[in-house]
Every structure is written in C-alpha cells, then in structure tokens.
Amino acid sequence: MDVVDARVQRILRAAASAPSVFNTQPWQAQVAGRTLTLRADPARQLHHSDPHGREMLISCGAFLFNARTAARRESLTPVVRVLPDPADELLVATMRLEPGPIPNTDELELSVAIARRTTSRVPFDDQPLFTDVLMAIRDAARDEGADLRPIQPSEPARAEVLGLVRRAESLAAEDPAARGEELAWTATDADRADGVPAVLLGPEPENDGAPVRRFLSSPGSAQFEQHSTMALLATAGDSPRDWVTAGQALERVLLIATTYFVHASFATTVLENPTTRHDLRRVLSLDAAPQMLMRLGYSAMLPHTPRLPAEEQAGVDGAPPVSPGVRSG
Template sequence: MDVVDARIERILKAAGDAPSVLNTQPWQVAVRGSTVTLRADRSRQLRHNDPQGREMLISCGAFLFNARVAARRESLTAVVTVLPDPDDALLVAELVLEPGSDPSDDELELSVAIEHRVTSRVPFEDRPLPADILVAIQRAAYAEGASLRTIQPADGSRAEVIALIRRAEAVAAEDMAARDEEAAWTTTWAGRDDGIPEKFLGRAPSNDDAPVRRFHASRGREPFERNSTLAVLTTPGDSPREWIAAGQALEHALLVAATHFVQASFATTVLENPTTRHDLRQALSLSAFPQMLMRLGTSPRPEHTPRRTLDATTT
C-alpha cells in the first residue's frame, strides 16, 4: 500500500472499531493518496448463515459510517460514492477525503463515541429507554435512510417477536453447518484478533422471554431483564445498497446511543432464517425490510472485542 497519512491512519483505525456480525470484520481498504477504497472481504463472509452477504454489507456500512465520522474529527470531509462499480459486487464504496471545516461539538461527540460504543451481552437495567434518548437514536437512523421501530414491553407483538427469536435459534441448533460456522467465530485463542471470545459471549438467559440471543458456546445461565427496549432497524428496500445504508444507520444510531451511555446487543439469528425474517415482518406489520434486531439498555460497559491491525485490513 502507499504510505498512509497519519490522519488517514487514525480514520481507518476508528473505522475498524465498527460492529460486525460475529466480529468477522469483513472489510478491506486500499489507500491511494486521499482516496480510500472500501471492499467487502468475501473470505470473512458467513457463507451458510449469510449467503447473500447482507450482514457482511451491513458490517461494511458500519465501517463506512465510522470513517465519515472520524474524518470530521480530522477536519476532513469524506465525499462518499457507494457501490461505484456495478460490475464489482465487492466494491462497497470510495471515499475521497477533502479539506473541511473544523468539526462541530456534535461531530466531536460522535467521534469520541466510537471509542465507547461496545456490544453488551449481559443483563441490562430492567426498564425501557427514556423517550428523549430513544427519539435521538431514531433520528440518527433516519438521517441515514433507515427507520427504527421500537418494540416496548407493553407492545402486543413483543411476545411473538421473542418467540420468533427462540424459534430461529432452535432451528439453527439442529443445523450442524450453522453450528460449525458460529463455533468458528466464537472459538478463540490468545492473540486472535477477530471473532467473539468466550468471555464476551455472556451467559445464556435462563428465562425464555429474555430479549437476547443465545450462543451455543455460552457457559452457564442467568436471568435477564424483561423490560428493556427492543428495536428493529428497517430499510425501504432490500438490495445491497440498502444493506450498506442499514449499516451506516445502525452505527449512527449506536454512536448516539453511546453518548447517552446506552449499549446494544443483537439478535441476528432470527433475520438469518428467511422464514422467521418474513414472519417478523408479519408480526410487526412492517412494509419495510428488517435488517437488524437489537435490545437497547444500560449495563456495566464491557471490554471491546479484539480488532485486526491496520496492516491486516489494508492492501
């Protein structure tokens, strides 16, 4: 790769703190002068559970949003072209970093939140999010072309949604290919820079109505909250362009949440199964397409999952 400007190094390091499905970090970047090219890394795709690459592109979209935010911290503006080559499905975006104004206070706050955003798989406080915080998170998703539909404890569809989560997990538990794929990304060792270490998986919920994903590798059980806020991120369409938009919207929402000390965890299995994904749309009467289901709340902030080095992700 070319010699990378120190500012671009900082931007790419911050971008790499984005969330990704099972911490696969399925992105590669190339830097040529002030142009950053972002590509999806097919070798890190979940071939069984994500055959279309939907979650892979959502993960890349989160990386892209972090890069935009981190660029503003450096007084640069990222001029972004999404899917610039229709003949190259893995070419996610090109970013041209141009001189910009000094960042606003809000932009600085968002960039600092990159360091504090973390997925929390432990029990949350047993209460919904305050309305003003939830509105701020919803506005962040809307700014990137997505919507965030909440599923509060009093919502009549909540029990059906949680039942769909359990149903999808039960189907996946009987699918050896799905179990092997999850195990490949949750079996870690000292020095591994991707995947989810066992200590970060958390314990499995002992109550069936807990709005949290169960991992096969979880050790032990404990009761989880019943009254945290659930939310489903949706996009008007369901194409690769919308998947990238969903990733940007997801990360924008998560960074705003982090500024309010709110964490998230994700229930992706229900959306990896085409049947339960369809049934989720029906249960919530959605005209849009669900791209991510998450629980939002407050808890002690855990450590970050490991990250690959800049050299490992840059060509």
C-alpha cells in the same frame, strides 16, 4: 509519514472499530492519496447463514460510517460514493477526503463515541429507554435513510417477536453447518484478533422471555431483564445498497446511543432465516425490509472484542491489503 497519511491511519483505526456479525470484520480498505476504497472481504463472509452477503455489507456500512465520522474529527470532509460498480461486485464505497471546516461539537461527540461503543451481552437494567433517548436514536436512523421501530415491553407483538427469535435459534442449533459456523467465530482463542471470545459472549438466559441471543458456547447462566427496549432497524428496499445504508444507520444509532450510556446487543439469527425474517415483518406490520434486531439498555461497560491491526486490512497507494492470519467460513 506526512500529516495527511497520519490522519488516514487514524481514520482507518477508528473505522475498524465498527461492529460486525460475529466480529468477522469482513472489510478491506485501499488508500491511494486522499481516496479510500472500501471492499467487502468474501473470505470473512458467513457463507452458510449469510449467503447473499447482507450482513457482510451491513458490517461494511458500519465501517464506512465510522470512517466518515473519524474524517470529520480530522477536519476533513468525506465525499462518499456508495455502490454499484458492475465491474467490481465487492466494491462497497469510495471516500475522497477533502479539506473541511473544524468539527462542531456534535461531530466531536460522535467521534469520541467510536472508542467507547461496545456490544453488551450481559443483563441490562430492567427498564426501557428514556423517551428522549429513544427519540434521539430514532432520529439517528432517519438521518441515514433508515427507520428504527421500537418494540416496547408492553407491546403485544413483543412476545411473538421473541418467539420467532427462539424458533430461528432452535432451527440453527439443529443445522450442523450453522453450528459449525457459529463455533468457528465464537468462544475464540485469546490470541485471535477476530471472533468473539467466550468471556464476551454473555451468560445463557435462565428466563424464556429474555430479549437476548443464546450462543452455543455461552459461559454460565443468569436472569435477564424483561423490560429493556427492543428495536428493529429497517430500510425501504432490500438491495446491496440498502444493506450498506442499514450499516451506516446502525452505527449512527449505536454511537448516539453510546453518548447516552446506552448499550446494545443483537439477535441476528431471526433475520438469517428467510421464513422467520418474513414472519417478523408480518408480526410487526412492516412495509420495509428488516435488517437488524437489537436490544437496547443500560449496563456496565464491557471490554471490546479484539480487532485485527488496521494495516492488515488496508493497502496503501494501490498495494493490496495483507491477508489476515486467521480466516474462516
């Protein structure tokens, strides 16, 4: 393997560290020379809760941002073209790697954060984010063409937001297809390289006002914080291109947050239900499309969710990716 190939392999491994809904890892990459082609993998789409592929493309956007960031660590300049291609509806983006300058300090710091970023579903310290941290992550979202709307503990709308989260989760819990889809991807076996193991689901909240998702298989219970910062990521539009934009913005936000030792967890069910998604937009007086709701705060660093080997999701020089051993949905 020559130097360029080794760089590409490192870029792919970093890209595959991206977060994805239920850790489905719904992406495939093909490498031909210095060009990486990223496609969504419909076999890993949550077809019931994500029928239009919005969350799938957000996940792919996070993969793309990691690939861009990792390329700069390798002193390569990523030249990215994002959607559309009417002849290839699963195409997310192409990224051509050109020789570039050595990375600056900010680029290196961001690339190092890829390996440190992890989702935390445990109780956070009972305090909102520091003002400078919140400003930094809002700037990160704007840098990628999105907006991050904080929902602070003192804000009256917060109680309505939490009510919508609980309503969406209750409706999903009554839906056999939604329950089956969640159970297929959570509390997974120890030898699986995708999904969320039971130990990483986090405990069931004992308090109703906790800004955290409730899973069907949560192990144990605990008192959660009441005063951490919640935030909604939104985009101007709501097309597949906007979903990829949301994914890139989300990952930049998460990596910047990681540099401040801030973790995140996500409430996706409220955005999977069209009614509660609409109501969330109304409650927060948004003139943009809501794409991801999260809580942000300070906690101990937890283990990472498992990842499929990069070579299982990448083809080289036109060869198709190897089909992963575990599929669902």
